[in-house]
Amino acid sequence: GAVVSQHPSWVICKSGTSVKIECRSLDFQATTMFWYRQFPKQSLMLMATSNEGSKATYEQGVEKDKFLINHASLTLSTLTVTSAHPEDSSFYICSARQGALNEQFFGPGTRLTVL
Amino acid sequence: GENVEQHPSTLSVQEGDSAVIKCTYSDSASNYFPWYKQELGKGPQLIIDIRSNVGEKKDQRIAVTLNKTAKHFSLHITETQPEDSAVYFCAASYSGLVFGKGTKLTVNP
Numbered sequence: 001g002a003v004v005s006q007h008p009s010w011v012i013c014k015s016g017t018s019v020k021i022e023c024r025s026l027d028f029q030a031t032t033m034f035w036y037r038q039f040p041k042q043s044l045m046l047m048a049t050s051n052e053g054s055k056a057t058y059e060q061g062v063e064k065d066k067f068l069i070n071h072a073s074l075t076l077s078t079l080t081v082t083s084a085h086p087e088d089s090s091f092y093i094c095s096a097r098q099g100a101l102n103e104q105f106f107g108p109g110t111r112l113t114v115l
Numbered sequence: 116g117e118n119v120e121q122h123p124s125t126l127s128v129q130e131g132d133s134a135v136i137k138c139t140y141s142d143s144a145s146n147y148f149p150w151y152k153q154e155l156g157k158g159p160q161l162i163i164d165i166r167s168n169v170g171e172k173k174d175q176r177i178a179v180t181l182n183k184t185a186k187h188f189s190l191h192i193t194e195t196q197p198e199d200s201a202v203y204f205c206a207a208s209y210s211g212l213v214f215g216k217g218t219k220l221t222v223n224p
Contacts, residue, residue: 006158034211043204043214044159093158095212102147102166102208106158 003027004096006107013084014115021079021110023094029074030096034104035067038091050077084114117142119207121215129223134195136218138205139187145207148181148188153202153217162203163190195222 003026013019023033032051036044048064050056050071058064066088068080077096081088091111095104118141128134140148146167151159165172165179165188172179176195181188192199200222205215 004158043216046211046213049211091156103149103161103164104212105161106151109156109158111156 002098002103002105004030004094004105004107006094006110008110009108010111010113012113012115015085016083018080018082019084019112021081021092021094021112023077023079023096023107025075025096025098025105028096028098030077031074031099032097033071033077034095034097035069035077035079036093036095038093038109040091044093047079081112084112086114088112089114117145117207117209117213119205119213119215121205121218123218124216125219125221127221127223128195130195130197132195134190134192134199134220134222136190136203136205136220137187138189138207138215139185140207140213141186142207142209143183143186144209147208148179149206149208149212150177150179150190151204151206151214153204159204192220195220197222197224 005024007022035047038044047062048056048058050069056069071077093109095106097104121138149164152162153159176193178191202217204217206212
C-alpha cells in the first residue's frame, strides 16, 4: 500500500515553455501533498504544501506564479512550471500524506531538463 | 523553524560491518523522525521511522534511536550489504518534513 506515482518520469523542454507534472496517490486518499525540488547531490527542499481543495502554501523564496500547484482531488496534485528556464532544471519529487498522520510517501520523481 | 543537521556526509564501510548515521534537530515540537533511502535517480523510500514517545525501534538489520533531551536521533545498519549503498536522509517533522543534507553510504564488497 501507500504508493505514489508521478508522471512524467522525465521531460525535456525548450526555454519559455510550460511543463505540467502529475502526482497521484494510487491506493489512499491524500489530504495533503507536498512538492520538493532536489538539485544534484543535494537534499530535498520543500517548495510547497497543498491541501485538497485549498490554495497551496509556498515556502519562502518559491515563486507561486511560476510554480502553479493544483490539488483538485484527494488523489491528484499537479505542479506546472510556467515559462521554464534552464535554472529550473531539477529533480521534482512529490509526496502524499493521509489525514493528520505524519508519514509521507514519496513519488519516484520527475527529472526536468530545460534547454 | 526546524533545522536538521546530519553527519557524516559520506560513509564507507566494508560489507558486514555496521554503519551509523547521526542527526540533530532544533525544534523541540518535532515529534516524528523518519529515515529515507534514496538511490540514484529515484524518489526517497521510507526505511524506518520513530515517534517522540519511543526511544528505539528496530526492523531486522535497521534500528533507529531517539534522544529527545539531546534532540538527536541515529540510524544504525548492521551486517551491511552492497545493496545498502545509497544516500540516506534523516528528517524531522511537526507538520512538514525538514530533511538533513544526506549521507552517501558505500558498502564495499
